[in-house]
Amino acid sequence: MKYFAIAVGAIALSCSVAAAIDPIEARKEGFKAFKKELGAIKKIVEAGDASQQAALLDHAKALDDAAKAQWSKMAEHFPAGSYQGETDALPAIWEKATEFQAAIDKQRTAINGFVAAAQSADPAQWKSAFGQVGGSCKNCHESFKKD
Numbered sequence: 492m493k494y495f496a497i498a499v500g501a502i503a504l505s506c507s508v509a510a511a512i513d514p515i516e517a518r519k520e521g522f523k524a525f526k527k528e529l530g531a532i533k534k535i536v537e538a539g540d541a542s543q544q545a546a547l548l549d550h551a552k553a554l555d556d557a558a559k560a561q562w563s564k565m566a567e568h569f570p571a572g573s574y575q576g577e578t579d580a581l582p583a584i585w586e587k588a589t590e591f592q593a594a595i596d597k598q599r600t601a602i603n604g605f606v607a608a609a610q611s612a613d614p615a616q617w618k619s620a621f622g623q624v625g626g627s628c629k630n631c632h633e634s635f636k637k638d
Contacts, residue, residue: 515578518568521561528554529624532605536621539614547617551609554624555602562595579637591635598627 528550535547561568574580584591601623608620632638 512567514568514570514573515576515580517564518561518580519578521557521564521568524557525554525561525628528557529628532621536614536617539618541612541614544609544612548606548609551602551606555606558599558602562599581635581637584635587634591631594627594631594635597630598624601627 531550532547532554535543535550569580569584571585574582574584601620605617605620605624608616611617
């Protein structure tokens with residue numbers, strides 16, 4: 492019985508480790524963090540209320556953190572062949588790796604610009620910078636994501 496319990500525990504542990512490192516699920520979780528922050532940011536930007544600057548900056552920083560986490564783990568989140576299965580990732584990510592990296596760099600630049608804009612109390616700056624972030628997302632989705 493003792494060995495049965497050990498075997499069941501080992502199987503459970505290996506399943507949880509496998510689930511924790513599944514690249515498709517890992518990148519989906521990363522993009523959920525993007526979506527959460529982008530939604531909160533959009534509400535604040537659309538309201539244009541300068542008194543919400545502190546909250547906007549918090550969300551901008553959280554978006555930046557989510558992007559850093561997602562893109563710092565490219566090898567883990569986007570290993571070769573992980574466009575198969577339950578994912579919207581297109582093979583172009585791997586076939587056009589240089590272009591994919593350029594899209595990531597464009598997004599990183601846009602997010603950095605947004606974080607800078609969020610440090611001001613000027614809703615017009617927020618809106619312009621947020622438009623750049625949205626454009627960078629759209630750019631990547633058009634080429635590298637099934638829609």
